[in-house]
Amino acid sequence: MKAQPDARLFQIGFQAALLTAGVLLRDFSLLPLQMALALAAAAATQACWLRALRLANVGYLSPLITGFGLSLLLRADTLWVHPLVAALAISGKFLIRVRGKHVFNPANFGIGVALLALPGTWVSPGQWGNDLGLAVWLIGLGALVARRASRDDAAFLFLATFLALTAARLWQLGHSPLRLWEILSHQALNGGLLLFAFFMISDPMSLPDRPLARRLHVVLVAVFAFAWQFFHYRPHGALWGLLCLAPLVPLWDFLLPGQRHNWRGNRSLHNNVAAQGKIPG
Amino acid sequence: MRHHLIAGLLAVCSAASHAFCGFYVGKADAQLFNEASQVIVVRDGDKTVVSMLNDYRGELKEFALVVPVPAVLQKGQINVGDQATFARIDAYSAPRLAEYYDGNPCDRRVLEMRRDAVAMSAPVPASAAPQSAKALGVTVEASYTVGEYDIVILSATQSDGLETWLRQSGYRIPAQSAKALAPYIRQNMKFFVARVNLAEQAKTGFRMLRPLQFAYESEKFMLPIRLGMANANGPQDLIAYLLTKNGRVEASNYRTVKLPANMDLPVFLKQGDEFRHFYKAMFAEQAKKEGHRVVFTEYFWDMGWCDPCAADPLSPEELRKAGVFWIGKGAGSPQPVPLPGRPGLMPRPMPGGGAQPVMLTRLHVRYTPETFPEDLMFQETGDRQNFQTRYVLRHPAKVEPNACPEAKPYLDGVRQRQEQEAQQLATLTGGDINAIRKKLDLPPAPPAKPWWDGLWK
Structure with a gap:
């Protein structure tokens, strides 16, 4: 069978395209220098940890994804925040591990x-606008078809749960079907929500290994996000949900053990290091 | 009615901030936008104070205001404010024009400065026989007379019951209100309903309705704009002044965009109402370009100072009147002391004794029912980078082309600059470039040379 390229290459391409679109078409308060510093700091931190832990063949896709993820979501009014957060995020990945698996999604943690x-830091959930939201949906769906990837169910399961709960809430509030549809599509096209779904919660390294546990966990995050937004009226429900519920993942893996995910590019590493319980992401 | 607040001369030049220093000569205040609602929201944690200004011009007895509130408000939580507060905050934050003069290229000389101020406005529906409140599912939780307003706080179980009750009680509310009210009822919200008490109104001696203010605690940082859309006729304008402690406020469920600002524009904008017309056209053009789907930021600044100031920052008393509850009573009104050697820069001691800052975000939204399907939700960000919608006029020096060797290149530069300014103006407002050229006395654009012209020479 022909080896497929690492799925993360696709993700990096997608993130880079989104960032370019955001910076060119949208009033992003992101400086190119902030982005460069985030990427550089993430890569440098990864290099330090790889050296310190004497790990070879791990590569730099993960810090790139983290750097792009932070650039896409995090805003700051100073230059030092992005590199610092990138360094913390990558270090968190190496330091906060349970049974060899990192607990937090690095960008989410950062x-x-x-x-x-x-x-001086913030996240702008509304900053993408609905037209770009539509584009993200199309690309996300396209990717699903193209890759037929099994672990991508997380993104769609999350979106489906969150939007179904939102629709139920809107119905309960007494909105007419037309208004319900208007509000629901406005929610569904929120760029922040889509970025979270396609780039953060779909990261298989920080989800439970067993498919059943993974799905349960994703549903829990969606319920948290929904409750946070519609009962506590606070922004960033999904981000907080993933972060707060991350400590449950080792518990899921303990109760319902499954096969550990491994990025294609890490195959040899997997074979060599898996036995030692040390799998860097 | 308009308030003209003319403050003294201010020389302004700061190397620290933007590369501009200049006269403040004009501004485009909220008054410019007919039917613009104005609201001040003060918020820290869950504590919220909202002030709403009604530019209602119809029969007073027909005026009614219905606002969903998170809980039954006590009398002490309601206040009738002062219209001047809105005028002051508008003047301080309005889009403005700065101008400055080129030094004579033959004789480098320096400049001087000055400026001026204005402000305010919002309409609401109103007034009808009896069926028991209980049968309609409406409970009158409280009723007060505050200033010239009769206020009732209602809770309701059914939206059509509430609509009927309001009609029967003589409030003239738009058709289809029930549909818009339903979601707020299901969220267990109460309704703050105000109308004018004509006897009390006569005693106040005011012709205009004064703003209503209310203080409450709520997790929701939002404005219920959907309620006013029941009988909307075309796009509506809302100007929101948000006062917070930590940073800029933006919408969390819509895009928030800074208006194009800080560019050079033709100097004729200084004359008459040209700047006001420009700003109105520019705002309309930008709102249209964004499909009436975004919230525009017009101003964000720490109210402890300004640089340069379009109008003095609000005094601690004025801020308290606006509802800024974290400013201590009797904080005094510290007189601004110019920085030594920099007469223009007006640093202000932090209102309230220096401990807690007040940040002002001015947001301007032009919305339609289709493009804003949800109420406006806000979040306070950690962003503290100042922003103002300021436009710059550069007056060329008066110099003869042959006065000195530098003069001719300078004048050529000026002509180029003016052409660019004209194009900038046309792009921002979607206006006709040739009409602008005419106003500027610029020669019509020379016919473009064919691309091959000079190819063989």
């Missing part, structure tokens, strides 16, 4: 730390 602890 954004959480930034919003909680660093001044």
